[in-house]
Amino acid sequence: MGEGTFGRVLECLDNETKELVAIKVVRSIHKYREAAMIEIDVLQKLVRHDLGGKRCVQIRNWFDYRNHICIVFEKLGPSLYDFLRKNSYRSFPIDLVREFGRQLLESVAFMHDLRLIHTDLKPENILLVSSEYIKVPDYKFLLRPAKDGSYFKNVPKSSSIKLIDFGSTTFEHQDHTYVVSTRHYRAPEVILGLGWNYPCDMWSVGCILVELCSGEALFQTHENLEHLAMMEKVLGPLPQHMAVRADRRAEKYFRSGARLDWPERATSSESMRAVWKLPRLPNLIMQHVDHSAGDLIDLLQGLLCYDPTERLKAREALRHPFFSRDLRRCGYPMWAGVLL
Structure with missing residues (x-):
């Protein structure tokens, strides 16, 4: 779906929910991993307070795969x-x-x-x-x-x-x-x-x-x-x-x-x-x-x-x-x- 200095964003299918999601795959570089962990912290704080989910993109999950931080988001449209x-x-x-x-x-x-x-x-x-x-x-x-x-x-x-x-x-x-x-x-x-x-x-x-x-x-x-x-x-x-x-x-x-x-x-x-x-x-x-x-x-x-x-x-x-x-x-x- 997109690419940047941090890595790339992939459109994926969640096999459990059958929902299309966007996964941000972060490059295996220390400063980008650090930024990704900050982003996860902020996203989780936002989710706790943005009850309707109307203001900011919603995080679904995250995981570490072969030293790549992967953040799962709801799928949205273009920027x-x-x-x-x-x-x-x-x-x-x-x-x-x-x-x-x-x-x-x-x-x-x-x-x-x-x-x-x-x-x-x-x-x-x-x-x-x-x-x-x-x-x-x-x-x-x-x-x-x-x-x-x-x-x-x-x-x-x-x-x-x-x-x-x-x-x-x-x-x-x-x-x-x-x-x-x-x-x-x-x-x-x-x-x-x-x-x-x-x-x-x-x-x-x-x-x-x-x-x-x-x-x-x-x-x-x-x-x-x-x-x-x-x-x-x-x-x-x-x-x-x-x-x-x-x-x-x-x-x-x-x-x-x-x-x-x-x-x-x-x-x-x-x-x-x-x-x-x-x-x-x-x-x-x-x-x-x-x-x-x-x-x-x-x-x-x-x-x-x-x-x-x-x-x-x-x-x-x-x-x-x-x-x-x-x-x-x-x-x-x-x-x-x-x-x-």
């Missing part, structure tokens, strides 16, 4: 990233983004209440419960088709999602000085070496919501200085009080006066172009969202707040006006339009 990729990176309808966001924040709030920080939230780690989808007109391409020649895009039949991959999940009391999160979803305090806590998950949620309604990752970079320059282009200048506290590895990104040393220290003209082409956050959202843009922009400004102490908490975000609209949770989605 939101895989769905986007197979759909030529066409964005999701805004009402569906709203429902994904609501469920994601509910799951994150649930984890934070348990003193757990996911630390690796990204579309690859959010799975649709069902693989079923429908085709709807893509109104952006009614006058001319998309690159693949299609006037339609796929939309999930059900909006239900669950979080997966708790191998990097950290308890509140553990060490929070090392680097966490996949690059595109990494919070500024992590890059600057200021330590991190629950708010690093909220920054990731903000990046994810932008990606779901635009079809592309917000910060497409692999280098710290370029990443910080992209943040400033989209969100405005970094707060001086954060810049002056940057650790030894990050202080080189700034000039005296805590100004980001950009574009003077850009590694290439391509890097400069990648930053300059980015619009400000409100303009970016209005390019892709026809209604609810104002509420979404306001929510994102709270989630993508540089200062982690001022960033929205999960339960605060759930009370935001963006989530005040209701959405049908079953059957064909209300945004489907004309079905093929």
Whole structure:
């Protein structure tokens, strides 16, 4: 079903229950085995508290086979990233983004209440419960088709999602000085070496919501200085009080006066172009969202707040006006339009 640095995921049949399951087979390497045992510990804690099993993927069992940790999960659908990729990176309808966001924040709030920080939230780690989808007109391409020649895009039949991959999940009391999160979803305090806590998950949620309604990752970079320059282009200048506290590895990104040393220290003209082409956050959202843009922009400004102490908490975000609209949770989605 999938493969990564940790190992691979196999679709299997449980001979006793006759249920299709997904088994994560972890490579026989010490650090991956350690991460797998942490994940099992977290999963079992989540199962004890998530009685309806609606927020996070459910662990069925685990075993050690020839020094490979094997974790048995309920079988779910594709990740939101895989769905986007197979759909030529066409964005999701805004009402569906709203429902994904609501469920994601509910799951994150649930984890934070348990003193757990996911630390690796990204579309690859959010799975649709069902693989079923429908085709709807893509109104952006009614006058001319998309690159693949299609006037339609796929939309999930059900909006239900669950979080997966708790191998990097950290308890509140553990060490929070090392680097966490996949690059595109990494919070500024992590890059600057200021330590991190629950708010690093909220920054990731903000990046994810932008990606779901635009079809592309917000910060497409692999280098710290370029990443910080992209943040400033989209969100405005970094707060001086954060810049002056940057650790030894990050202080080189700034000039005296805590100004980001950009574009003077850009590694290439391509890097400069990648930053300059980015619009400000409100303009970016209005390019892709026809209604609810104002509420979404306001929510994102709270989630993508540089200062982690001022960033929205999960339960605060759930009370935001963006989530005040209701959405049908079953059957064909209300945004489907004309079905093929």
